[in-house]
Amino acid sequence: MELFIDRSIPAPTVQACAEEVLAVVPSIMSTFRTEMRAHRPTELSLPQFRVLIFLNRHVGASVSAVAEHVGLALSSTSQLLDGLMKRGYVTRDTAAADRRRATLSLTTLGQATLESARVHARARVEEHLSLLSEDERRAVTASMLALARAFDPSTACG
Amino acid sequence: MELFIDRSIPAPTVQACAEEVLAVVPSIMSTFRTEMRAHRPTELSLPQFRVLIFLNRHVGASVSAVAEHVGLALSSTSQLLDGLMKRGYVTRDTAAADRRRATLSLTTLGQATLESARVHARARVEEHLSLLSEDERRAVTASMLALARAFDPSTACG
DNA sequence: TATTGTTATACTCTATAACTATA
DNA sequence: TATAGTTATAGAGTATAACAATA
Numbered sequence: 001m002e003l004f005i006d007r008s009i010p011a012p013t014v015q016a017c018a019e020e021v022l023a024v025v026p027s028i029m030s031t032f033r034t035e036m037r038a039h040r041p042t043e044l045s046l047p048q049f050r051v052l053i054f055l056n057r058h059v060g061a062s063v064s065a066v067a068e069h070v071g072l073a074l075s076s077t078s079q080l081l082d083g084l085m086k087r088g089y090v091t092r093d094t095a096a097a098d099r100r101r102a103t104l105s106l107t108t109l110g111q112a113t114l115e116s117a118r119v120h121a122r123a124r125v126e127e128h129l130s131l132l133s134e135d136e137r138r139a140v141t142a143s144m145l146a147l148a149r150a151f152d153p154s155t156a157c158g
Numbered sequence: 159m160e161l162f163i164d165r166s167i168p169a170p171t172v173q174a175c176a177e178e179v180l181a182v183v184p185s186i187m188s189t190f191r192t193e194m195r196a197h198r199p200t201e202l203s204l205p206q207f208r209v210l211i212f213l214n215r216h217v218g219a220s221v222s223a224v225a226e227h228v229g230l231a232l233s234s235t236s237q238l239l240d241g242l243m244k245r246g247y248v249t250r251d252t253a254a255a256d257r258r259r260a261t262l263s264l265t266t267l268g269q270a271t272l273e274s275a276r277v278h279a280r281a282r283v284e285e286h287l288s289l290l291s292e293d294e295r296r297a298v299t300a301s302m303l304a305l306a307r308a309f310d311p312s313t314a315c316g
Numbered sequence: 317t318a319t320t321g322t323t324a325t326a327c328t329c330t331a332t333a334a335c336t337a338t339a
Numbered sequence: 340t341a342t343a344g345t346t347a348t349a350g351a352g353t354a355t356a357a358c359a360a361t362a
Contacts, residue, residue: 045352047351047352047353048351072352072353072354073353073354073355075353075354075355075356076352076353076354079351079352079353080351080352083351083352098361098362099360099361099362100360100361100362101361
């Protein structure tokens with residue numbers, strides 16, 4: 001029986017694997033960006049989208065927490081949030097316990113926008129993935145978990 | 159024998175798979191960008207890096223060809239190329255056969271810069287991937303090929 | 317003094333629209 | 340007229356450095 005993951009041939013070297021990741025991941029991102037941008041009713045940039053996802057799951061998060069999660073400098077994150085507040089997607093309050101700390105939350109509009117963007121993004125990705133076989137989907141899912149662990153150990157299980 | 163890709167349990171749905179891809183791929187990109195930017199001697203942006211890779215392989219390419227490959231608008235690509243020419247990485251000539259068409263090539267400096275950036279990027283990615291098991295590398299490599307096909311059929315085998 | 321965050325400034329990325337030059 | 344490409348303009352993303360406020 002020939003397995004999709006065939007252990008009888010040598011595993012790809014780390015180098016070869018890196019080569020593939022380096023070639024393919026940016027090209028997937030290109031597609032994402034273009035498709036997100038084309039979603040007129042919502043039209044969130046990818047970083048904005050990621051911030052909304054994070055805030056939806058971490059109500060009351062600080063600016064620093066967002067920055068760490070999205071992998072941006074604090075100032076960049078602050079500016080990203082400016083944009084999201086200006087559009088009415090996010091509110092910011094001052095934490096009572098520590099008045100330096102901001103408390104960020106999604107507005108109802110922000111939640112609805114996130115949901116719309118998410119449905120759209122997922123649909124686009126699903127369109128692409130529907131070209132894959134079951135075994136390929138198994139491999140992709142397993143890979144994503146492994147890569148999450150390899151590239152971002154902190155959030156691999158959250 | 160328990161397989162890494164276990165066919166005895168149902169394959170992930172397209173939806174679940176999309177969810178993972180959507181979560182993990184942008185996070186890998188964040189890491190890429192940060193690491194590319196931190197490579198002081200070279201310090202190419204990711205789009206610049208991708209353009210250099212393409213031109214290295216397709217000597218004499220037109221602006222349109224680059225645009226199509228990196229997934230940008232023609233004008234965006236033209237400007238990206240401006241930056242690369244200003245830094246002396248790329249030369250542009252006019253094609254004799256069709257004087258509208260540009261003929262782009264890497265300079266020696268461009269080639270050297272690309273090589274340096276490439277070595278660095280690969281090393282960073284390898285660092286991350288070295289955390290994976292052999293089976294995980296098999297899955298990742300297989301996935302990248304599948305994803306390349308799913309997201310960009312035109313370049314899947316080029 | 318250390319931490320949280322914002323503002324100032326500057327550069328890159330990206331698009332659309334208007335344009336030039338060549339075919 | 341159609342095609343290849345550039346320029347003008349505008350907005351988002353991103354960083355560093357300097358700053359303000361709070362602890």
